[in-house]
Amino acid sequence: MNIAHGSTATVLALALTTANTAAAQGRKHEHEHEPDKAPLTLQTQGSFFVGGETVHTAAVSGMPSGLVGGTNEDDISVNQMYVQFQVPEGSDDHVPVVMLHGCCLSGKTYETTPDGRMGWGEHFVRKGYPVYIPDQVSRGRSGFDATMLNEVRLGTQAATALPNIFTVGHKVAWELFRFGPAFPAPFADEQFPVQAADEFGKQVIPDLNGLLPTPNPTWTNLAALAVRLKGATLMGHSESGFFPEQAAFIDPTGIRGMISIEGFCSTTASPEPALTPQQLATLVRIPTLVIFGDHLSDVPAFSTLWQAAFAGCQHFVQQVNDARGDATMLHLPDAGVFGNSHMLMQDKNNLRVADLILSWVGEHVEHSRTKHKHGHRNDN
Amino acid sequence: MNIAHGSTATVLALALTTANTAAAQGRKHEHEHEPDKAPLTLQTQGSFFVGGETVHTAAVSGMPSGLVGGTNEDDISVNQMYVQFQVPEGSDDHVPVVMLHGCCLSGKTYETTPDGRMGWGEHFVRKGYPVYIPDQVSRGRSGFDATMLNEVRLGTQAATALPNIFTVGHKVAWELFRFGPAFPAPFADEQFPVQAADEFGKQVIPDLNGLLPTPNPTWTNLAALAVRLKGATLMGHSESGFFPEQAAFIDPTGIRGMISIEGFCSTTASPEPALTPQQLATLVRIPTLVIFGDHLSDVPAFSTLWQAAFAGCQHFVQQVNDARGDATMLHLPDAGVFGNSHMLMQDKNNLRVADLILSWVGEHVEHSRTKHKHGHRNDN
Secondary structure, three states, X not given: OOOOOOHHHHHHHHHHOOXXXXXXXXXXXXXXXXXXXXXXXXXXXXXXXXXXXEEXXXXXXXXXXXXXXXXXXXXXXXXXXXXXXXXXXXXXXXXXXXXXXXXXXXXXXXXXXXXXXXOHHHHHHHOOOXXXXXXXXXXXXXXXXXXXXXXXXXXXXXXXXXXXXXXXXXXXXXXXXXXXXXXXXXXXXXXXXXXXXXXXXXXXXXXXXXXOOOOOHHHHHHHHHHHHOOOEEEEEEHHHOOHHHHHHHHOOOOEEEEEEEOOOOOOOOOOOOOOOHHHHHHHOOOOEEEEEOOOOOOOOOOHHHHHHHHHHHHHHHHHHHHOOOOEEEEEHHHHOOOOOOOOOOOOOOHHHHHXXXXXXXXXXXXXXXXXXXXXXOOOO | OOOOXXXXXXXXXXXHOOOOOOOOOOHHHHHHHOOOOOOEEEEEEEEEEEOOEEEEEOOOOOOOOOOOOOOOOEEEEEOOEEEEEEEEOOOOOOOOEEEOOOOOOOHHHHOOOOOOOOOHHHHHXXXXXXXXXXOOOOOHHHOOOOHHHHHHHHOOOOHHHOOOOEOOOXXXXXXXXXXXXXXXXXXXXOOOOHHHHHHHHOOOOOEOHHHOOOOOHHHHHHHHHHHHOOOEEEEEEHHHOOHHHHHHHHOOOOEEEXXXXXXXXXXXXXXXXXXXXXXXXXXXXXXXXXXXXXXXXXXXXXXXXXXXXXXXXXHHHHHHHXXXXXXXXXXXXXXXXXXXXXXXXXXXXXXXXXXXXXXHHHHHHHHHHHHHHOOOOOOO
């Protein structure tokens, strides 16, 4: 199945795939939402940057005279990736997990849910895992290179040189992310906390990936992060669903596991896998989990898209396993878990889904790690 | 002293004032840097948004057909402010502290320092304070309204309608933030970890405040956050140095204390205070701390600017105290603390400076709070 020539699929692919071209509560309140939350003890926490280069720019501002000092030129840092992390006490036996967000979102994806419940970041920490949450390069606290935008303001570049900036509006988010069949109606068994859809809308931030060079620095930085952590499981979602694999194609050294959630399992803006033999040889050595939620065929505007994404990932899993790799497709309804949206890390049953992932990590990533530790690993 | 007509000061004011116009170390590494760091136990943590409105846009993307579905129109959320928080165990006796960053930066300002040491956010939590760290509206995880940028790409707005986007380059940061007298030389007693200046450069992200309406939604959201927290001390830095006061002018209800670090103590792009009697009446009821670091006169390119900012804030403190308010000027060299830069929350002695602030909070903010609790407060 290949619907890449269909207009909706083609356009959406820009948002969902790895293509570079595209791309509440206060202190008292969350006590009310999480009355049983036990204290959390951290061994350490913090934030840092991975990657980044220094470049010279002639437009640190949109004014010819610059911000200060009469010049608009200076060196700036670009393509760095911001990463926040928490390491729980007694985590030494667990492989760190890196959780990367999708299109038009930030690391907020994995924090407190729109209706004030615990996100996956803290849940994984409470389960003993070091957790690393980046903002994609060109988004959030990673920043972006504003040179081109200022040059258009200054008249030294044409307006058509501006990047195509994406924002997911409320109606599109509702339908594309499968909160219900058509905005603003939810599915009867919908797991997304639709009463907090307004709070979800506030998480949406403009996607400037159209500014990025090739390969996407986020891929390179993910690979470098895994090396720096001396091994990590990389998780991607939606636009970044295949970023763990893209990182592995650049440098698989540190990547112990890959979790691809609700994206296209492809290196192109097509839902169909297009893997080279060399790429497949890399993939078969890293345990991989692919996850999809419910209602893939139940939103008229996007069912062709989601069916294609799902079919493409099924094909991908099959390819990896046919080559004697370890790939698992977790289609939640097939596991008896119903009603999940595209934002399944924020759904009302998000911790149940998280625990399915943790089980897979334990069996596929850490089991092989134990083998490695004990010297029984013979796949090198 | 008023240098607002000087070109450098005028332009810089856009970055430093409230005007609307205007270690990178992995898991193992930061253990090396902070070998003695004790485990941290949190009562709770998370993130949420304050404020925000729903608006209709005709440019969710820079393509006429939109992101999906053949339309470029949808409702989007704008002007919301992202806030991350941590509440330590046993914090019930302490007033929460809100730490807001300055121009071209994000909440990262208060996290791990560029050379991998503990930032003020965690330090205050370890001292028992609930800490709330926002990203300014139009920056970082708060996002921005990209409509205007997409409209310029689409040709429905002129390029001159683009916001003036600011990025602080490496040379300007070095001199403006007083890492040394001239890039790349440091002061002999410099407290900023200049060997990690490259890592600091990665914290810089484009400042899109030029897109914001008046009043700046960050001011409104800060005031609302303080109410929601049932009382908070608001801290601002540089561009946001006077944001606590701007928030108080909108609604002082929740604001228990104000800390203004290295900015202009003014409602305009001038270093001179221009307070109305009504504004002064608000200010005298809230304890206020103003902080400046060292070398204000020692960077040739910017000494006029910093001297003006300092003199303006001295005038401000005097005005408040003359009106029987409680304002304190903490000029660090006068307190025997030397070599501090503009980024004093990241300086090598950052925890020493933090403890001076905590002493002030205890004496001026929480002392009055205790009075309030015991019913002795008679200033209503």
